[in-house]
Amino acid sequence: MERFEVTDGKKKYEIVVHDGGKLLIDGTPVHLSSVSSGRLMRIDLDGRSSTVYIQRREENIFQVWIKHSVFELKVEDERARLLSAWSKSSGAVHDVVTVRAPMPGLVLGVHATEGQKIASGGKLITLEAMKMENELHAPIAGEVTLVKVKKGDVVEKDQILIRIQSV
Amino acid sequence: MKRTIRKVLIANRGEIALRIIRTCREMGVGTVAVFSDIDREAMYVRYADEACHVGPPQASESYLDQRKILDAAKRSGADAIHPGYGFLSENAAFASLVESEGIAFIGPGAESMKLLGHKTSARRLAESLGIPTVPGTIEPLKDVNEAEHYASKVGYPVLLKAAGGGGGKGMRVVRSAGEMASSFGMARSEATSAFGDPNIFLEKYVERPRHIEVQVLCDTHGNAVHLGERECSVQRRHQKIIEESPSVAVSEKLRAQLVEAALQLVHAGNYVNAGTIEFILDAAGNFYFLEMNTRLQVEHPVTEMRTGIDLVREQIRIAEGRPLSFKQADIHFRGAALECRIYAEDSFNSFLPSTGEIVRLHAPAGFGVREDRGVEEGSIISPYYDPLLAKLVTWGATREECLARMARALSEYELFGVRNNLDLCHWIVTNPLFARGDFSTGFLAENFNPEKLLTTREHLRKVAALSAVMEARKNHQFNLSIIPDQPKSRWRQENSESMR
Numbered sequence: 001m002e003r004f005e006v007t008d009g010k011k012k013y014e015i016v017v018h019d020g021g022k023l024l025i026d027g028t029p030v031h032l033s034s035v036s037s038g039r040l041m042r043i044d045l046d047g048r049s050s051t052v053y054i055q056r057r058e059e060n061i062f063q064v065w066i067k068h069s070v071f072e073l074k075v076e077d078e079r080a081r082l083l084s085a086w087s088k089s090s091g092a093v094h095d096v097v098t099v100r101a102p103m104p105g106l107v108l109g110v111h112a113t114e115g116q117k118i119a120s121g122g123k124l125i126t127l128e129a130m131k132m133e134n135e136l137h138a139p140i141a142g143e144v145t146l147v148k149v150k151k152g153d154v155v156e157k158d159q160i161l162i163r164i165q166s167v
Numbered sequence: 168m169k170r171t172i173r174k175v176l177i178a179n180r181g182e183i184a185l186r187i188i189r190t191c192r193e194m195g196v197g198t199v200a201v202f203s204d205i206d207r208e209a210m211y212v213r214y215a216d217e218a219c220h221v222g223p224p225q226a227s228e229s230y231l232d233q234r235k236i237l238d239a240a241k242r243s244g245a246d247a248i249h250p251g252y253g254f255l256s257e258n259a260a261f262a263s264l265v266e267s268e269g270i271a272f273i274g275p276g277a278e279s280m281k282l283l284g285h286k287t288s289a290r291r292l293a294e295s296l297g298i299p300t301v302p303g304t305i306e307p308l309k310d311v312n313e314a315e316h317y318a319s320k321v322g323y324p325v326l327l328k329a330a331g332g333g334g335g336k337g338m339r340v341v342r343s344a345g346e347m348a349s350s351f352g353m354a355r356s357e358a359t360s361a362f363g364d365p366n367i368f369l370e371k372y373v374e375r376p377r378h379i380e381v382q383v384l385c386d387t388h389g390n391a392v393h394l395g396e397r398e399c400s401v402q403r404r405h406q407k408i409i410e411e412s413p414s415v416a417v418s419e420k421l422r423a424q425l426v427e428a429a430l431q432l433v434h435a436g437n438y439v440n441a442g443t444i445e446f447i448l449d450a451a452g453n454f455y456f457l458e459m460n461t462r463l464q465v466e467h468p469v470t471e472m473r474t475g476i477d478l479v480r481e482q483i484r485i486a487e488g489r490p491l492s493f494k495q496a497d498i499h500f501r502g503a504a505l506e507c508r509i510y511a512e513d514s515f516n517s518f519l520p521s522t523g524e525i526v527r528l529h530a531p532a533g534f535g536v537r538e539d540r541g542v543e544e545g546s547i548i549s550p551y552y553d554p555l556l557a558k559l560v561t562w563g564a565t566r567e568e569c570l571a572r573m574a575r576a577l578s579e580y581e582l583f584g585v586r587n588n589l590d591l592c593h594w595i596v597t598n599p600l601f602a603r604g605d606f607s608t609g610f611l612a613e614n615f616n617p618e619k620l621l622t623t624r625e626h627l628r629k630v631a632a633l634s635a636v637m638e639a640r641k642n643h644q645f646n647l648s649i650i651p652d653q654p655k656s657r658w659r660q661e662n663s664e665s666m667r
Contacts, residue, residue, distance in 0.1 A: 004639070006632040013632040017640075025629055032633055039526055040583075041637075045630050052630065053526055053583040054638045062638055064631040065527075065583035068590035069624055071631040075639040102519050104550040108356075129520055129550055132336065132404070133357050157522065 005076045095166035097140050101155040105129030109151055112162060116144045124162055125149070142166040168387075169488040172196055172247040172271060176240040177215070179251030180230060181541035182557060183465075184211035187249050190479040199243040201236060203229035205549055211541055217243050224551045230254045233261045240270055247271035247486060249479075253553060256462040257284050273486040275440045275461050283436040284461040286330050287368060293456040296435055298428045301447065301455045303370025311351045314369055315344060321371040327351060329358030330366035337361060338405050340372055375607040376447040377416050378402070379454070381429035382470045384481050385438050388490045393426040394470045394478075395500055400608050401595060403518045408588065408611075409595055410466035411505040412473050415566065415604030416448055425454060432459065441467070441482050450607075465508065465558070468539060472504035472562040503566040505573055507592040509540075509582070511554040514591035515617040520554045523547070526584035531576035535562040535569075548585045556587060570596050594620055 004015045016024040023030055035042045041052050053065040057072070060080060064071045109126040112118055120141040127134045146163035149155060174197035177184045188198045188211060200215035205224045212218045219239035222229035229235065231254055240248055248265050250256035256274065263277035274280070283289045287307065290300050302321050307330055308314045318325045318341065327350060329337025337358035339350040351367065359365045377400045385391040398414030399407040417425065429444040443464045445457040467478045476498070484492070512518045528544045540557035542548070548556070561576055563569030577593040595601055600614060 002640075004636050006635055008628060008632065011628065013629070015632060015636050017636070023633075025633065030629075030633075034634075034637065041634065043630055043634060045626070045633065048626065050627070050630050051527065051529075051581060052634050054634050056638060060639065062635040064634050066627050066631055066634075067581070067624075068577075068587075068593060069627055069631075070586060071628065071635075073632060073635040075635050077639075102516065104522055128360070132520075133353055134519070 003078055005081060007074045008071045095140070095142070096145070097164045098160055099124060099136060099139070099162040099164065101127065101157055101159045101161055102136070103127075103129045104157050105134070105155060107149050107151055107153045107155060108133060110147060110149060112144045112147060114144055114147050117167070118142065118144055118164065127155070136161070138164055140164055140166050170246070170271060172483055172487050174199060174243070174245045175247045175249050175273070175483070176201065176236070176243060176245035177249050177251060178230065178236045178255055179249075179253070180206055180209065180211060180552065182539045182555065183251040183541070185214055185541050186539050187251060187479050188214050190477055190483070194480060194483065196483065199239065199245050201230070201239050205547070205551065209541065209546070210543055219243055224549065226254065226551065233258070233264055237264060237268060241268070245270065247273055247483070249273040249482070250462065252462050252465055257460070259284070271486045273440070273482050275438055275442065279436045279438045280461045283432070283438055283442070283459045286328065286458050289459050290456070292435055293432060296431050298432065298456045299454065301370045301373060301457070304368045307366035307368050311348050314351050314367075315347050317369050318344065318347060324372040324374070325369050326372040327354040327367050327369055329354065329362060329364065330368055331358065331362035331364035337367070373447055373449050373455070375450050375609055377414070377607050378445065379414055379417060379425065379448050380443045380445040381425050382464070382467070383429055383433050383442050383444065384478070384485070384491060385433050385440065385442070386485050386491045387439050387488050390491045391430050391433050391438075392491060392493070392495045392498060393429055394474050394476065394498060396422060396425060397466055397469050399466060400606055401601070401610050402608050403611050407466065408508050408510070408592065409505065410469050411503065411566075412469045413500070413503065421452065421454065428456065432456070440485050441478050465555070466506050468537060468558060468560045469504045469506045472537060472560055473500050473502065474498055475501070502562055502564045503569040504560060504562045505569050505596070506558050506560045507573065507577065507596070508555055509557040509559060509592070510588045511548045511556050511585045512588055513586040514588045520550065521548070521586035522550050523585045525582060527581055529579070529581040531559070531579035533576070535572050536560070536576045556582070556585070570602060590620065591615070
């Protein structure tokens with residue numbers, strides 16, 4: 001038997017796969033079948049069928065496209081859950097926020113410097129993408145510990161821009 | 168001057184280039200596409216009879232480079248240029264450059280484009296004709312002090328707008344004096360980078376306005392007709408998402424006033440070709456002239472679906488110097504039409520544009536459904552251009568039928584790999600307030616709550632969670648348990664087979 005915990009940011013599901021193939025989601029047995037076709041998968045759950053596209057973002061983070069929705073899911077098996085419980089209990093929690101580029105674009109301005117104290121909502125970066133200027137604001141109050149970009153840089157989506165440590 | 172157009176160069180890209188090529192083909196007119204490095208494989212390039220490379224991905228060095236576009240036209244022997252919308256479509260200097268080379272510009276003449284397409288001069292003309300306008304500045308603002316002065320005169324909130332602009336770029340709502348300095352700076356720098364024109368003007372911001380526009384067609388013989396109105400009130404970031412015709416907010420009496428104002432304006436400005444006169448409607452039903460778009464609009468298919476008139480075909484005929492082939496009384500309006508703009512953007516994250524590869528595209532079809540699209544499965548959406556992927560248009564005998572058809576069409580649509588607003592569009596067309604016609608340009612800000620929408624998809628969430636587990640189990644990081652062999656049939660299987 002394998003047990004998985006899946007979280008999509010809002011909700012947590014417990015999925016159990018028995019050795020015989022029986023499948024339960026939150027304790028309720030479900031009937032599921034699938035066919036792969038290229039990069040897509042056809043999934044039939046309890047008689048309702050959907051086409052899904054799954055992208056692995058990180059080791060245990062998956063992006064699932066289905067109908068008009070995109071879900072970001074974290075999948076943890078027993079071992080992963082133990083590890084994450086350990087790291088929490090060992091006090092290895094830092095209130096550090098990494099600000100990443102929400103989209104590819106051009107850095108028009110950097111309004112923070114390393115070592116600077118910043119209020120939550122403070123102006124960090126102006127990013128131009130698709131001819132619109134977008135202001136990125138500090139998600140938490142704290143000290144700016146890292147500034148990875150400068151004016152004129154072209155950044156990719158998810159590229160690290162700034163790091164803030166709460167004080 | 169009468170001339171025959173045999174070959175048209177389309178100075179644009181994406182869905183609009185393809186849409187223009189289609190009409191040209193029906194008319195037996197040859198087509199030349201232009202493309203930047205990253206559009207080499209694009210659908211519209213393959214659809215055209217010929218194609219010319221015009222430079223690197225940056226629009227300023229390709230689609231906005233007047234010399235390169237003109238050279239491509241000469242090289243290919245095109246006798247006309249259709250600018251589409253955006254890019255060079257409202258550039259009077261380009262229009263006169265093209266005409267000076269003996270090539271037809273499919274659009275208005277440079278003079279009337281300057282007069283009517285420029286917000287300040289168009290507004291002045293409207294005022295001289297007694298057409299109501301929103302209180303504001305007639306001259307561009309010199310600096311932020313002047314902006315503050317006028318803002319306190321007309322009263323906050325005010326709207327800062329780029330003189331050369333459109334599509335929400337260089338536009339800011341300022342709610343108090345404290346916000347003026349930073350908003351003015353941003354509006355000005357956006358205006359400069361997007362249009363090369365730093366001029367900004369200010370007007371009173373009308374709360375809960377509706378956006379209504381009138382489509383006109385004018386020939387070189389002094390004939391002008393209107394093709395009814397479109398309502399484009401559902402917007403985000405000042406850009407339209409949904410357009411429909413007729414507008415539920417427009418009575419017969421108001422319609423008569425709007426089209427009269429529109430026709431007065433184009434006659435006074437000696438306007439030729441297709442154009443759109445935009446108005447805003449306040450909560451009390453008063454209308455104000457906003458601006459004129461001196462080109463084909465993104466949302467023109469809405470009008471085509473209701474009138475049966477191909478606007479691009481008429482544009483080409485007008486550019487040939489022919490008189491309009493119909494009179495106002497010949498134009499019949501049937502039923503209702505609605506368009507959803509399918510954008511590459513994340514409705515759940517401030518409508519930020521998104522990029523990537525389209526890994527699946529399944530488009531809807533059926534009676535009363537039209538789709539104008541420039542991308543396909545395998546297309547890469549880059550950050551260089553407008554995030555519009557497709558326009559989905561439905562027609563119905565009534566608005567109710569049209570909305571039901573749109574909801575059906577959207578539910579058939581699947582687009583994976585690039586975040587998009589299909590979900591939002593479906594939410595809008597099935598929203599009771601929208602169905603009742605009770606909305607303004609603030610509709611989304613007031614009513615759309617992405618969080619709420621996400622929590623209602625229980626079945627999909629379960630499928631997603633199970634799919635992720637299946638994918639995870641493919642990886643060695645996870646201990647794979649031993650599952651006994653199952654029959655290999657593809658569909659009627661047991662649970663275990665699928666979880667392998």
